[in-house]
Amino acid sequence: SQQGPGESAPAAASTAGGAAASGTPVIGLALSTQNNPFFVELKDGAQKAAKDAGVQLVVVDAQDDPARQISSVEDLIQKRVSVILLNPTDSSALAGAVQSAQRANIPVITLDRGVDGAEVASHIASDNIAGGKMAADFLAKELNGKGNIIELQGVAGTSAARERGKGFDDQIATTGMKVVAQQPANFDRAQGLSVSENLLQGNNDVQAIFAQNDEMALGAVQALAGKNKKILVVGFDGTPDGKTAVQSGAMAATVAQQPEEIGKLGVETAKKLIDKQPVDKSIAVPLKLLTKQ
């Protein structure tokens, strides 16, 4: 069996429900990365909620490496936290870690991205497919259903990138618009800049750029600076920088997520688990399309 003492020993030591050995309960938050303001906001939301709820929050960061994330989840198990909030680096890679936690009687709640192949206590996230669709609908309206689009993709293999791409591409296919080029820029602003520059060189007739997050969208905005062509840039996330760019007109729109809310709901749901209250299996956090007022 895969049962091992690495997980079972602490479980024996902890009381049912995974409460920590002494005093205030401890909740672990395993982030995929903190190199993106989105996750920093998510963390902030979780920290505030933890303060309000009187629980301790321990944050670990995987720097986008699934193997590192498994290790940090294991470390949280060894630390005997009561609940683990998991923001997976990758949907398919963390099932083992989730199972380890569950064997140690530590419930897992996934945030922002799901885990395939393992049951979790609750999943709290935006509906990314719907978000991709929202972006496509916005462009269809602005461009009257005609035009060529460049798509900047997120880290290949993350569910966010896959789902946003799917929602967007499927919806675009129902219109007269066309995605003429798509390429990953890894959710990163500098890469967003150089990939946009290159794709724009190769595609003269482009009316819009859809970036799967705001960081890449802001890179695209830089690539367009100095060009007098009108190209609509649509991002995703609604980070502070992204919102500012929408207000100034540099970006046409962003599909705003509520990362703070995701973090806050995560802690609140964890608290419910500690207090042995029932929780929803799946919590969808609303998305909102932001445009210039």
Add this chain to the structure above:
Amino acid sequence: MTLQLNWSQAKALFQRLGSVIGLLLLFIVLSVLSPDFLTTGNLLTVLRQVSINALIAFGMTFVILSGGIDLSVGAILAFTGAITAGLMAAGHGMVLSVGAGLGLGLVLGMVNGALVSWGKVAPFIATLGTVTLLRGLTLSYTQGSPIPVTNPGFAMLGGGYIANLIPLPVIWMAVAFILCGFLLRGTVFGRHVVAIGGNEEAARLSGVRISPMKLGIYGLSGLLSAFAGVVLTSRLYSAQATAGAGYELDAIAAVVLGGTSLAGGRGWLFGTLIGALLIGFLNNGLNLLGVSSFYQQVVKGIVILIAVLLDRRQ
């Protein structure tokens, strides 16, 4: 045959033991600071975490001892992991798939060796070139998406236990350590590795056949990287296109922290194991102590710098 130590041997021993002493110190500090640290469960967890890096670092030790460097270990890990997972997804059995993955790792390593020996390309550049190539191949093969693995037997390789206690990856690490240690100390191959790193020209003039040796050395590194790739794929239930990014630096750090000279010709495998454990326990300890992940890197950087400053050779 004599137990008497002369001064320079004593000094060398102390330098060697520097990393062991460092590990002990870290151990004591963490035991005092965190009640969760010194438990069987935690120690075995760390050993399991360390195993991937240790497997790679063992191969890297041979490469560095021979005066080279292998930047492609992470890329080989990712590519062979993807191929192994891909074969299984295509319905092939576990034995065949793993065998193919390991064989591929060996061959890819030998390609590095060929570039370095026959191609006369500097190891840094040769393996840097193969990194780019292999990363591209991995992305093309996986189309950027993870390849999930469902074979339960395969999942044991990285996730199983022996006697319900010791994680299998720890066993692999131990076996690899013993085999590699024997290869290094007990065979002509190992002797020649060190000679090449110490003075390649002298080794060549003594009849050591440099090119086949380098094929073997880089091949071993590729093989062990592929094995690490199999274990990681098993642990992650899936092969990741971007797996292993930056692993070469962790492996090199383990080798150097263990007291092996980057210039080649001087070092030991035990040191590498200690170096890998140092890094692993440091990571684990910082997490257990709840140190903010931002500061974790600062602490690690300082520890690495202090360690190499203490361990430097005049």
Add this chain to the structure above:
Amino acid sequence: MTLQLNWSQAKALFQRLGSVIGLLLLFIVLSVLSPDFLTTGNLLTVLRQVSINALIAFGMTFVILSGGIDLSVGAILAFTGAITAGLMAAGHGMVLSVGAGLGLGLVLGMVNGALVSWGKVAPFIATLGTVTLLRGLTLSYTQGSPIPVTNPGFAMLGGGYIANLIPLPVIWMAVAFILCGFLLRGTVFGRHVVAIGGNEEAARLSGVRISPMKLGIYGLSGLLSAFAGVVLTSRLYSAQATAGAGYELDAIAAVVLGGTSLAGGRGWLFGTLIGALLIGFLNNGLNLLGVSSFYQQVVKGIVILIAVLLDRRQ
């Protein structure tokens, strides 16, 4: 003094010109294959893209010529960029902020130099240590979020044009190339850089003061990395905590593709410029041709390997 070339000089010249010939070939191929390639707009775009890597690679050339390596360039770029942006966000003027960023880069580079010379740590390891440390400091300082910049004058540094045509970063690259080339060929400093890389012990016995030289060499690399950081921050309107990841490999690739030997003591700055252009035009060309980004890496890996195989020195 004489214009006559002997055979070995001709061979050396051909080896040097290898990268130039490669660049010309690439140019011709791309012009034929893509109608968008040979336009002023595209060429200037590529030059602007190349400028960041070129600035870093110029400094790297000095380091590699002296027999060292600097893995910390990307980390220095990120940290100094963050500090510069942070100072401006705190209300300081552009001149002070940029000056502080550049000064910091110089100092951080000199810390590398001190580790390598006085600390006697191998450059690979010393700068690897500072990478970890600086990445941690950058994350701590920025708390992971980008620091936006609003100063319009500052935005010109990376985004502005001269005569409404030539991007300012291209001007910086040209100026840095001329100054560095002059430093390398026309001054005692440059001469001593090559001497140290060729035979450090001999240089020391000839009265070259190794430690101050290394401080200067790594300091220069740090300064140019910081300058690249300023330009990048300006282009992105913000400082990114993870900026510059992997830039050290691009810079090293540019230097080596340009024909500078990783063993030190042999090389030229013009080659580095050519190497950086090769990489830039290759990237651009693959994009113009619509090659899938997955296969782009495969192509790049193959090109790098072929280039170094052709250019290798016996």
Add this chain to the structure above:
Amino acid sequence: MAAQLVNMHDIHKAFGPVKVLEGVDFELVAGEVHALMGENGAGKSTLMKTLTGIYAPDSGTIQVDGKPVSITTPADAEKYGIAIIHQELNLIPALSIADNLFLGREIQRFGLLDRKAMTKKAMEWLAQVGMERLDPDTRVERLSVGTQQMVEIARALGQNARVLIMDEPTAALTEHETTTLFKLIRALREKGTGIVYVSHRMEEIFALCDRISILRDGKFVGTRPVPGLAFDEVVKMMVGRTLEARFPTRTSTPGKVRLQVEHISGGMVKDVSFDLRSGEVLGVAGLLGAGRTELARLLFGLDKPSEGRVLLDGEVVTATNPNQAIHAGFGFLTEDRKAQGLVLDLSLRENISLPRVPAHIGLVDRGGEKTQTKGLIEALKIRTRDMELNVSALSGGNQQKVVLAKWLALKPRVLILDEPTRGVDVGGKAEIYHIINQLAEQGVAILMISSELPEVLAMSDRILVMHEGHATALLEAHGATQETVMTAATGGH
């Protein structure tokens, strides 16, 4: 009495626990050539390095012109008019001759390199040492070792120093360059320069020097005027005992032909033929760059012959790498033991067994290895505490014996020795000659390349003389003289 230039008193220097200099006195006056002698590892180079700012002495005083000084960097030494030619070559391969000549003291105008001035000066300096044929823009790596040594000499002379230290300057030179160098030294002496001359070549010392100072195990033994000094006395001061004979008598009688080299060409070597019999020592003489080392490299499979063939015991051998040459029965002791002969960071044991590690199916046989090493250490009288010691810790002579031991372990049929006693002290030389004799007695065919004519004449059965890649003479050693060899070596007949 000439003016005192340098006076070193009670100099101590240790590296860690190893005491290298223990209370050494040394005095140099204007217009003398002062020999500094001692066994390998006696501390000669170290003493000179403390005088030129490379090492700081732990204690002791240094006076220049009667005034106490502190010399802590090479620049300080230059300031006091002290120049040194180090024992090891110290040139930058990728830089030009001119760049090397001015390294560390470049001529500048407005802070910039003044290339023109340096090239001009460089030509003058090269002319001074008879090397006017060299182009100052040539990169140093293109020069042979001997020519590089002449560049080093030109560099030291260019400093117009009042004190000139030469640490084994002729180790890489042959008679021809040596003669040029001696003329220069005598001219400098006339001008009042004080010269310290370190060498293991007794003939040179007696021909050139005015006084001799001797070190033994880091201690000062004494200073003697050369006129009237006996060879045996110098040896006794150096070694602490007298030597029976500089060259032991040859006793072996050559047997049947073992090696046949037929019209071999390749690289610098042009159409060389000779026979070598078992138990025979064939000396190979020639000027710098005559192609002797290249001949050895051809035989050992390091370079590819363009023509000709080689037969060993009647069978054609075609070795394309050292591994094959070794299996065919060749051994090759190279001229540069540090760069090509030894792995300095490995132990005696590991170095000695490198060409063939005692092993069964790839697994090292430790016991057999130790027995073999022990036997060789005893047979060659290698002075070491322990076979596990790194060879870097041995003196030059003992290192050379380790390289020899390496080849003896293989029991080669043909042993090529390239400058087997370069840089080895008198005692060590005698022991190496003794080993060569023993090997010949055991029937090994020996090809001995050497630039020391007395050695070639005394140790060989026959002498092959090379000139510009050709074999110009094959002389019976019995009856050959320095003159007959030199005539053939310079192309005359």
